[in-house]
Amino acid sequence: MRRIERCFERLAGQNRKALIPFVTAGDPQKEVTVPLMHAMVEAGADIIELGVPFSDPMADGPVIQLACERSLAHGTSTLDVLAMVKSFRESNSDTPVVLMGYLNPVEVMGYEAFARAAAEAGVDGVLLVDLPPEEALEVKPIMDEHALDLIFLVAPTTSDARIKLIGEAGSGYLYYVSLKGVTGSASLNVEEVAGRVETIRNLAKLPIGVGFGIKDAESAQAVSRVADGVVVGSALVNQVDKHQNEPAAINQAISDILSAMRTAMDT
């Protein structure tokens, strides 16, 4: 069984929901990321989404745009990100790691070379924001061959027919984008999300993670009541931004937020 599937199964058995933090790899410096990943697991993270920086993050708001800029300023490459995962795996073989980013840095490596290197490094899933299932026909079998889950987004604007299509094309989990907008946008409407998650459940079999607009323990708790996983990104990356000149403080600041979310989600 793949790591992500196993993770959701274990959580379901415990009647708990997945806490899924996102940070941009190499932000603000390369050496910050691996210790931060361990700290996040320590604070209650079940799955880690690691952002692969891209020069033109079209679906991201200013917080993650700046994170990409900081990371790219000292040349974080896709291979660097894979090296970070490999290093993380030296002392963690349980926590799934999902790479999240845009298609071009993957395409430039070549699908086969990327998939092989990612699997070797210990990556479990890949979420490419600008790759809808219609354009993933070529890459999907290559990811499968290397036991990598290809994770797709579902949006508030996604039709029922598309939800079915996405449910069949993807594996691991579905990432429901809770609002129309970029990352770091305004707060989500929990009732609306609950309704949509129910619709998705009826049309697709995969576990559902919800992201965009989750800022604190309260919103994490509310979403965890309806979804299988809670994704938090900009609220954490904000802390990296705030402490970029004192990286030693980053782990603590992010751990504090995650611990509070974990406690709220588990009560």
Next chain:
Amino acid sequence: MSERPDFSAFPDARGHFGPYGGCFVSETLMGALDELKAMYERLKDDPQFRADFDYDLAHYVGRPSPLYLAERWSRQLGGANIWLKREDLNHTGAHKVNNTIGQALLAKHMGKPRVIAETGAGQHGVATATVAARLGLKCQVYMGAEDVERQKLNVYRMKLLGAEVIPVTSGSRTLKDAMNEAMRDWVTSVDDTFYIIGTVAGPHPYPQLVRDFQCIIGREAREQSLKQAGQLPDALVACVGGGSNAIGLFHPFLNDESVAMYGVEAAGDGIETGRHAAPLSAGRPGVLHGNRTYLMEDDNGQIIETHSVSAGLDYPGVGPEHAWLKDVGRVQYVAANDNESLAAFRELTQVEGIMPALESSHALAYARKLAQTMSPEQNIVVNLSGRGDKDILTVAAIDGIEF
């Protein structure tokens, strides 16, 4: 080329030109693009929609634009006859308005009260603000902060037309960043907003519909050539940034085997310096802004900054149909640098009394070289895609003149 494709049959149903094009956007926009595709499929052959579009092109834009024989310039060069397709004489001063008229009609049919656009040199922003004013649509234009600085005149024109210009300070602060920001706006406002893309790039169906609206250029030029020169031209020349004026001229001729075509990219300081905006000449395939095409990127797939004296060509990608036409060998893609283009700008102004846009000057710079390798019985049509009024301050600054 072994087997010649039927060029009029592309893109395929999912927006692909061979391996290029497609629809690479985040899920939130897929519904809106499907809706746009369905609406366009329905309207493109609808007699009333065609009639409305043609009426506006005739009475608002002032079409057909003349095909003008640059007799004195051709004689001086001593080669082929150079004919200029005078898109510079259109309302708002460039070919851009052909497309904004068409997309604004679509916006109206879809009941969207607000339009957004990205702009580089400002010509597409002005053309969008113009049609928005006429139709009473709310209009916001994203423009790189650097371009806002170098195209002050067009910024003010847009404001006079009632549009709001939003300077974009992220990334390289030029056209590509304006496009990122427009996409971010659209993802947030997709219910009530129509995104008027200015070139034959972006996700499907934009490269197709922008091309279709711009094809009026080539259809007219083809008819005018037959009438005025008595034959099809031997060569077509157009500048290529995103490539909308070029595809508009080329497309109606693609199945005419005898017509050679040259797309001219911006070589900036020179291809060899790396400071240019010529992805077809010196880039490689990748995915950006919703489509697969040739890009200027580094070994890690990060988009690199471009350079051109002309803001309208200062873009790291190019329309996917051009990428495909390059690979199948139907169009030759070449490049002209800043200095050659400035020289052509001055030459046309002084010899013919026509001041071209710096973008179009790239096409002129290549055409003057090409003409000299051809005979006086032969004919070249150059797309004079815009007029140079907007560039006077840029050229003056190069001449050391301040106002």
